Amino acid sequence: MGFKSLAGKFYAGIVQKQIEYQRKNAVSLQQKIFLYIVGEAATTKFGTDHGFSDIQTYEDFKKRVPIRDYEELRPYIDRVISGEENVLWPGTPAYLAKTSGTTSGVKYIPISKQSMPEHITAARNALLNYAYETGNTSALDGKMIFLQGSPELYELNGIPTGRLSGIVAHHVPGYLQSNRMPSYTTNCIDDWEEKVEAIVGETIKEDMRLISGIPPWCQMYFDRLSARAGGKKIKDIFPNFKLFVYGGVNYEPYRARIEESIGFKIDTIETYPASEGFIAYQDSQKDNSLLLMVDAGIFYEFVPAEEIFNENPTRLQLKEVELNRNYALILNTNAGLWGYNIGDTVKFVSKNPYKIVVTGRIKQFISAFGEHVIVEEVEQALMEVARKEGIDIVEFTVAPQITPADGGLPYHEWLIEFGHAPYDLKGFALKVDQALQEKNIYYKDLIKGNILQPLIVKSLKKNSFVDYMRIMGKLGGQNKVPRIANDRKIADQLTRYITN
Template sequence: MSIKSFGAKLFAKYISSQIESWSSQPEQTQLKVFKSLIKAGRKTKFGEDHNFDEIETFKDLFDNVPIQDYEELKPYVDRVVDGEKDVLWPGKPLYFAKTSGTTSGAKYIPLTKESIPNHTNAARNAILSYIHETGNSSFVDGKMIFLQGSPELEEKNGIYFGRLSGIVAHFVPNYLQKNRLPSWKANSIDDWNEKIDAIVEETYDQDMTIISGIPSWVQTYFEKLHHKTGKTIGELFPNLQLFIYGGVNYEPYRSKFENLIGKSVDSIELYPASEGFFAFQDSQKEEGMLLQLDSGIFYEFIKADEFYDEKPKILTIGKVEVGVNYVMVISTNAGLWRYNVGDTVMFTDKKPYRLKVSGRIKHFTSAFGEHVIAQEVEKSIISASEEFDVQINEFTVAPQITPEEGLPYHEWFIEFEKEPSDFEAFADRIDKLLQKQNSYYKDLVKGNMLRTLVITKVPKNGFQEYMKSVGKLGGQNKVPRLSNDRKIAQELEKQI
């Protein structure tokens, strides 16, 4: 055992004891975070506008500050971008993480001196939790590849702007720098296809032990490695032990990954976002990711089916239940106050609090009142694919409300790596699995309001071409699993 490997085990034991300390006291931990946030918020323009001097309890916060998304917070963010101090958080943020996807264009999410450790320590702690649980630390001596955005940043009014993953690249510890790939030069390439090609050239002959990135881009990287060398990933990297991912569910990709690698490897799921690093997988044995309750983020939860009610019931951590679909609202030490992240989550455990991402509050299909969510479609296609020995590269679902003939239906756009021998039977099986999970959908099908789903094949790399056409290729961008309209469907139809 190397000195680095031995040191990693000792550090893992220390960090795991810290995690145990706060995760075993969830309500006390969140109350402490709440008080520190309100104290800092009193020194800000936002705090002045929302009576922070009068806020002492959770209810005071709920009464004085409305739940808001980026568009509603944007007037304050614009003042910070223009260089004004003490607007959302004392002083100025160190960085703005630039993301896409709002009606007014790019989003600028602040990262402060206080919030940066939340982003940088969570992934580290996930790996250390893995080491502590499994006893395996030998991989720290090998090469580690992180597929991420460009680390090159722009500066304006004393604040640096860039992609979140590129910002975080500036905080990789010195003891990992020697092991880290790709090079700064390759990582700085903007075009993602060119970037992957450059990374392949730099890494195909290295002793890779950890690979991290969004599954769709890691899959592209693996495919290009295989095309260049003719070898499986397991043959190229015989010591590959760990895949770290976040942003999307890995399960639809798992069979394809294991086929490309030639073996199964352990995986760690992360729940990162520009707004905060919310959770990480702390156990290979338990379902879900550990919610970070001590990282400068105060959480609220609202049942998804009540979210659009005039006065939905707001729950703090001690009131949530396992198996319920919640919208997550956050207040953070980066100056985001009662901010609707847009995600829906479902708790898998309460001792400690672990959760999984179930979808997006705006990404659902309910054109007919069925309210199908991402978790349901992913579970259905994963199970059916295993039964039919099918491999999926990517998929999305949209309603077809006005078909040329017959009843309306859900249209599943699927890019196959390995197609089913019987498309009709495969589609029927997915449909039955979806009906089993969603009684509203089942009632609509059984009541002849909907016909069973229809599969439309998307050509190879079709989803990449779609993402490129809308300016969201690469980085942390991912294809929505569900839509309540046909905007994505119409773009995909152009390729078919």
């Protein structure tokens, strides 16, 4: 055991006490953050426009600050981008995180000098919490890699700007810099396939122990490693590789294929970072739910998902939430986001401590006929059947087919790239359809009432989604294919890859 591993064990014990305090005092810590951020922003443009100096309670806050998405908050954000000071938060941002939205095009999310450390602290705590639970700190003695966007930043009216992963790369603690890969030069390569090949070349002979990234792009890395090593499993290339850290998408559809590539069931940590703040991380290997970050500069609000588009939706603070109910997540942050609808939905599975699962995106659903099928239901239905049938799923997306060419009843079209395809595709589709009916009563009623016909699965050629993302200029990094949509913008592009 090396020095870093020994030091990690000691430090993990200290951090664990902090985490336990946060678990036990979540509500009071949220109240403390609420009063702090409202007080700090009282004299900003946003604060004066919304009467922050008169806010004493959460009820006061709700009366003055409406829920907004990026477009609705944009007039203030545009003033921040122009270089104006004291708009949403005192001073100017330390950074602008550039991200792509499905409805707003390019978005610029402010990161303040107060919010930036929270991203680093949360990531550190996720790793040290794992070390404390398992006793495994060996990753600190070897190499680790974070598959991410370019760390190159540019200035926008004097504010350093770039992808969140690139910004975070400049704040990796010094004691991890010697462990970290790839090289800065390789990390700056724009073309994702060229970048992955360069990363493979740099890492294939190294003692890699921790690998992190969005699952589909990590899978690409594993595939290229295996090809370069003559078909070896990752465990034979990196015998000390013991921890996979991921975020951005639900891991379950990728789990079987990734574990097959690695060669064993590896320990994993799911994280929930966003440009707007680091929201949660998995705090136990026995439980896949995520511990909500209650002391990380974010005051959370929760709106019942079915009310999010109402004119006056119900708004709840942490102490008011119920278990197993779908909520739209609303953020108020120490970077100046107020009543901000991040677009995600979450469900609480525990209130002691407060733990969540991410159930989908507000705008990712199918409700062409009132069925309101959500991502969580689609993923669960598919994976239940795939596991039972031993079917390997590489990637998929679902869209409505309202006007079938044959004039028949409309249906949900599932475009799936299989690793190991089912022998009976129609039979597989019927089983998935039955599983989906069991999860969504509205969908079931439409099937039974002959408004919809059962879903139809179309099998796609190998690398279809990679090719699609390449064409769209979104290959790699933090980009991902939406699992479900209420239109056919993505589906119509993918139909070119359907196998006969």
